[in-house]
Amino acid sequence: MNIRLRWALVFICISLSFGSFADEAAQVTFALRLADHTSSVSLLLAAGLVGGILSGPIAPTILQRIGPRKTIPAVFLVQSLLIAVASLANQFWSYVVVSMALGTTGSLLWAAIMVAIPSYTNDERYIDRVNRITQSVRNMGYVGGPALGGLLYGMAERSRGLLSLALLVLLAAPATALCFKVLESFNQASGQAPSREKSKGRLDLPDFFRTAGVIRAVAPLLATVVLTSMLNVLLIFRVRTELQFSAEIYGFVISALSVGLIVGPVGFAGMFAKLGDAAGASIAAGVIGFGIVWLASSDVVWTIMCATFLIGSANGIQNALTASFMMKAIDPKRRINLMPAYIFCIQTSVFLGFVIAGMVSTAHVTTALAVVGIATAIIGACGFVLNIKNRPNLLTEGA
Numbered sequence: 001m002n003i004r005l006r007w008a009l010v011f012i013c014i015s016l017s018f019g020s021f022a023d024e025a026a027q028v029t030f031a032l033r034l035a036d037h038t039s040s041v042s043l044l045l046a047a048g049l050v051g052g053i054l055s056g057p058i059a060p061t062i063l064q065r066i067g068p069r070k071t072i073p074a075v076f077l078v079q080s081l082l083i084a085v086a087s088l089a090n091q092f093w094s095y096v097v098v099s100m101a102l103g104t105t106g107s108l109l110w111a112a113i114m115v116a117i118p119s120y121t122n123d124e125r126y127i128d129r130v131n132r133i134t135q136s137v138r139n140m141g142y143v144g145g146p147a148l149g150g151l152l153y154g155m156a157e158r159s160r161g162l163l164s165l166a167l168l169v170l171l172a173a174p175a176t177a178l179c180f181k182v183l184e185s186f187n188q189a190s191g192q193a194p195s196r197e198k199s200k201g202r203l204d205l206p207d208f209f210r211t212a213g214v215i216r217a218v219a220p221l222l223a224t225v226v227l228t229s230m231l232n233v234l235l236i237f238r239v240r241t242e243l244q245f246s247a248e249i250y251g252f253v254i255s256a257l258s259v260g261l262i263v264g265p266v267g268f269a270g271m272f273a274k275l276g277d278a279a280g281a282s283i284a285a286g287v288i289g290f291g292i293v294w295l296a297s298s299d300v301v302w303t304i305m306c307a308t309f310l311i312g313s314a315n316g317i318q319n320a321l322t323a324s325f326m327m328k329a330i331d332p333k334r335r336i337n338l339m340p341a342y343i344f345c346i347q348t349s350v351f352l353g354f355v356i357a358g359m360v361s362t363a364h365v366t367t368a369l370a371v372v373g374i375a376t377a378i379i380g381a382c383g384f385v386l387n388i389k390n391r392p393n394l395l396t397e398g399a
Contacts, residue, residue, distance in 0.1 A: 012179045013137050015076070016113070018172035020138045022079050023048070023106045024145020025165055029152060030086070030095040040092060047096045049351050051103025056344030057203045058104075059111045063336045068112035068119075069184070073177040075109045080170035087162030107347060110138065111340040118327040118335070120183060128273065128324050132265040135320040139261035204334075208341040213329055213390045217278035218342070220383030221322045222349045224285045227372045227379075228315060229353025230360070231292060234372075237365045238295070239304070249301055256305040260312020265320035272317050275384075276391040277325035282383030284321065287314035289377025296369035329392035 030044055063071055079102060086098040113134060118127050152161035209215050239250045272280030291311035298304050330338050360368045 012176060012183075013133060015172040015176040015179065016072075016109075016134065017137050017140055017144075018076065018169050020141025021145040021148055022076075022083070022141075022165065022169045023102050024141045025149035025152065026083050026086070026102055026162070027099060028146045028149030029162055029165070030099060032149070033095070044096055044099050047100040048103035048106075049347065049354070051100035051105075052107040052347040053344065053351060054100075055104040055107035055111070056340050056347070059108045059340035059343070060202050060204075060337045062108060063112060063115060063340070068116040068336075069180040070177075071112040072109060072116070072180070073173040075105045075112070076169050076173035076176060079105050080166045080173070083162050083166040083169065087160075087166065107343050108340075111343045114323060114327065114339045114342070115335045116180075119332065124328060127327055128270075131324050131327065132269050132320045135265040135316060135323065136262050139258070139265070139316055142261060143255070143258040202337055203341055203344060204337040205341050205344070207334065208338045208345075211330060211334075211338065213278070213392050214326070216383075216386045216390050217281070217322060217325050217329070218345065220282050220285050220379050220387075221318060222345055223379045224288060224315075224318060224376055225346055225349040226353040226356070227292075227376045228288060228311070229350045230357040230372055231295075231311070231369065233354060233357035234360060234365050234369055235295075235308075237362050238369060241362060242365055243299055245301065252301070253305055253308050257308040257312040260309040260314075261316040264313035264316030268313060269317045269320045273321055273324070276387065276389075277321040277328070278387035278390045279384050281318045281321040281325070282380050282387050284314040284318035284380070285383060286377050286380025288318070289373045289375070289380055292369055292373030292376060294373075296366050296373060325392065 027044065027048060066074065082098045082101050082105070086094050117130055117134065121127060148165070149161075152164050209218075235253070236250060239245050239253055240247070269280070272283055274280070275283070288311055291307050291314060295304060295307040295311070298307060326339065326342055
């Protein structure tokens with residue numbers, strides 16, 4: 001790989017880490033300012049999720065008009081302005097509006113990344129490698145973002161913490177734009193100038209599910225996302241209410257889950273991908289199910305942490321492998337319309353999982369977790385059977 005290309009990719013990953021940190025850090029800072037009212041915090045988190053869903057219909061139009069390589073730095077610029085406005089307004093509703101807008105721009109960012117990655121090569125190994133690194137960088141936000149938000153909130157008085165965060169995100173915009181220019185110059189020198197689909201950008205869910213092999217690959221993922229979203233809600237009741245562990249122990253449990261999300265894509269995804277991306281993702285779903293059952297049956301801290309690390313690792317693997325499958329299966333001419341549809345389906349599944357989890361009585365958390373784990377394992381097994389021969393050829397156009 002050309003040394004300039006390698007360094008460009010390194011700096012793009014560093015820049016993208018700002019994006020993964022921004023949403024989480026801003027959300028934590030907003031939540032800390034609203035910590036006296038649980039209903040306010042719940043509304044804040046819901047606003048971010050709704051914003052992610054709303055990104056689906058508008059993302060294809062934006063990606064079509066300005067392209068993914070310009071969209072990514074533009075998103076950083078908009079996010080920095082939004083965070084700065086929230087710091088100056090310092091009002092509850094400004095936090096809610098900004099939280100929704102950050103959810104929208106965050107989903108747009110990752111849709112743009114999924115369109116951009118496969119446009120630079122026709123080498124499947126290269127796509128897999130870059131995608132797994134990108135997924136781990138994205139997941140780093142779940143670990144570093146809250147820590148960064150808490151640090152900025154504690155070190156800087158009033159609005160200064162948010163302003164510092166806005167400045168960090170702002171720096172990512174020109175850095176990412178410069179790195180993409182380097183990549184584009186490399187592509188042009190190699191005769192690989194990326195093309196742009198000329199049709200109107202729109203969210204196309206029917207076409208997404210009609211794409212060969214997609215419904216078989218994505219159905220296990222979406223079902224798993226619904227169930228693991230329930231886990232995220234039920235876990236706090238399992239650890240804090242049923243087992244009566246301290247808040248510090250709960251923090252360690254969540255940290256183990258988050259570390260698994262980072263390690264899984266780069267550390268273990270290759271082993272699962274040997275049977276194919278879609279089949280490997282389904283195996284990972286089965287591992288998630290096993291981990292949830294293990295979690296539901298454990299009452300010792302270290303075994304619970306092992307279970308959550310296993311769940312996080314398998315979750316990261318499933319996300320990375322399914323994303324790689326989509327990059328290879330979807331025609332380049334339709335990526336701008338169909339990649340946002342993929343993100344939209346995931347965001348909607350997360351929302352559905354949160355809604356279902358809210359209906360579970362706190363008296364039946366362990367039983368609910370066991371049911372979720374068994375259901376996830378069954379989904380993984382069925383998905384493996386459906387996807388064992390589901391291996392698309394990489395579709396490229398000008399790579």
